[in-house]
Amino acid sequence: MNIGEASKASGVSVKMIRYYEAIGLIAPPLRTGSGYRVYSDNDVHTLRFISRARDLGFSVEQMETLLALWRDRSRASAHVKAIALEQIAVLEEKARALKAMSDTLRHLAEHCHGDDRPDCPIIDGFAGPAELVTPKRRSRFGVTGTDRKVRRP
Amino acid sequence: MNIGEASKASGVSVKMIRYYEAIGLIAPPLRTGSGYRVYSDNDVHTLRFISRARDLGFSVEQMETLLALWRDRSRASAHVKAIALEQIAVLEEKARALKAMSDTLRHLAEHCHGDDRPDCPIIDGFAGPAELVTPKRRSRFGVTGTDRKVRRP
DNA sequence: ATGATCCCTCCCACAGTGGGAAGGTCAATA
DNA sequence: TATTGACCTTCCCACTGTGGGAGGGATCAT
Numbered sequence: 527m528n529i530g531e532a533s534k535a536s537g538v539s540v541k542m543i544r545y546y547e548a549i550g551l552i553a554p555p556l557r558t559g560s561g562y563r564v565y566s567d568n569d570v571h572t573l574r575f576i577s578r579a580r581d582l583g584f585s586v587e588q589m590e591t592l593l594a595l596w597r598d599r600s601r602a603s604a605h606v607k608a609i610a611l612e613q614i615a616v617l618e619e620k621a622r623a624l625k626a627m628s629d630t631l632r633h634l635a636e637h638c639h640g641d642d643r644p645d646c647p648i649i650d651g652f653a654g655p656a657e658l659v660t661p662k663r664r665s666r667f668g669v670t671g672t673d674r675k676v677r678r679p
Numbered sequence: 680m681n682i683g684e685a686s687k688a689s690g691v692s693v694k695m696i697r698y699y700e701a702i703g704l705i706a707p708p709l710r711t712g713s714g715y716r717v718y719s720d721n722d723v724h725t726l727r728f729i730s731r732a733r734d735l736g737f738s739v740e741q742m743e744t745l746l747a748l749w750r751d752r753s754r755a756s757a758h759v760k761a762i763a764l765e766q767i768a769v770l771e772e773k774a775r776a777l778k779a780m781s782d783t784l785r786h787l788a789e790h791c792h793g794d795d796r797p798d799c800p801i802i803d804g805f806a807g808p809a810e811l812v813t814p815k816r817r818s819r820f821g822v823t824g825t826d827r828k829v830r831r832p
Numbered sequence: 833a834t835g836a837t838c839c840c841t842c843c844c845a846c847a848g849t850g851g852g853a854a855g856g857t858c859a860a861t862a
Numbered sequence: 863t864a865t866t867g868a869c870c871t872t873c874c875c876a877c878t879g880t881g882g883g884a885g886g887g888a889t890c891a892t
Contacts, residue, residue: 530869540870541850560857562870578805582780586847596802603791603799610788610801617781621774627735628770635763638756646756648763649749651731683838693839694881713888715839739878839888845881856871862864 532565536573543573551576551586551593583617685718689726696726704729704739704746736770 533540546552552572556564565573575596579589591609595601637647686693699705705725709717718726728749732742744762748754790800 528870539849542848544872545848558857560870561872562857575805580848582784583777592802592805595799596805599797601797601799602795603797603801604793604795606799606801607788607791607793610784610791614781614784614788617777617784621777621781624736624770624774624777628767628774631735631763631767631770635760635767638760638763640757640760642755642757644754644756646748646754646759648756648759649745681839692880695879697841698879711888713839714841715888733879834892835890836892837888837890840886842884844883847878849877851874851876853874854872856869858869859867861866 527565527570529563529565532570532573535570537577538573546576546586549586551590582613584613588613680718680723682716682718685723685726688723690730691726699729699739702739704743735766737766741766 527535529540529543533543536543538546543552547554552569555566555569558564572593575593576589579592584592588609592606595606595609631648634648634651639645680688682693682696685691686696689696691699696705700707705722708719708722711717725746728746729742732745737745741762745759748759748762784801787801787804792798
């Protein structure tokens with residue numbers, strides 16, 4: 527099948543399929559004489575796997591490992607579990623940081639009467655002393671991980 | 680004071696101060712004869728405001744509004760509150776999505792014995808039918824917002 | 833005067849995703 | 863058969879927000 531069909535069947539956008547191929551996450555598929563990419567059911571299966579893993583917040587780098595493990599019938603489940611647990615910890619830490627932020631904001635908002643007068647504890651909280659506003663400084667939390675390396679060599 | 684000092688005093692990195700200037704979030708400061716940027720205490724105050732807002736997950740675009748409101752002594756607190764509440768909702772939705780992900784993963788991990796046998800419900804969950812693995816499809820949640828426009832004209 | 837420590841600008845990288853231009857292909861329909 | 867419309871191709875660019883680093887100038891203390 528063509529890329530559009532594979533996209534619909536897997537839930538990965540056409541753009542992303544090509545991107546994953548370019549960065550080497552998936553193997554280049556066969557081509558027709560005129561250069562169209564041709565995907566098998568098996569390829570779609572892999573794409574679907576990728577889609578699920580993305581939805582669970584795994585990075586492309588982690589998916590590389592996960593895919594290798596998926597294909598390796600002799601791998602130990604302990605290995606996969608370790609990666610999953612690591613990911614769970616990351617996810618939970620991000621959720622925690624997010625919650626701390628919204629709690630702080632909510633606290634500020636609760637003390638703001640929200641009418642047409644200019645006094646506003648939210649704005650004052652931003653401008654005033656740090657302790658009032660920062661739950662825990664410097665937790666920027668990019669959604670995808672930190673310092674990873676160049677992958678296209 | 681020079682940019683390095685302003686950076687230390689505000690908690691915004693030197694790189695970011697220049698970036699915020701380039702995109703027009705902050706006004707270009709005065710320069711010495713040799714081209715060094717010179718910041719006043721007031722500038723540092725603004726920078727600190729920005730630093731706090733960033734820590735609470737506001738995007739640059741939101742900060743533009745927030746800064747304008749901060750400087751506008753006649754603004755209505757309702758306006759600020761509305762922005763804050765919006766941000767709270769976004770933050771909470773992200774936290775919720777993150778939690779759903781980690782719950783799903785944890786569920787999968789709990790059923791994985793984690794030894795050297797290859798059976799692994801985590802991997803199987805990725806490869807198998809969608810219902811088992813996706814808490815709620817297609818919630819990718821970039822940390823900063825979606826479709827915003829070019830700002831350097 | 834020399835070296836250390838600033839600062840300047842400019843370019844590049846990254847994740848991950850989409851937009852779109854310029855062009856080739858394929859199937860169906862008029 | 864010729865045209866149309868839906869696909870496909872590659873290539874480049876955008877974005878957010880942040881850091882790295884090169885190559886060169888400025889300031890300051892010893």
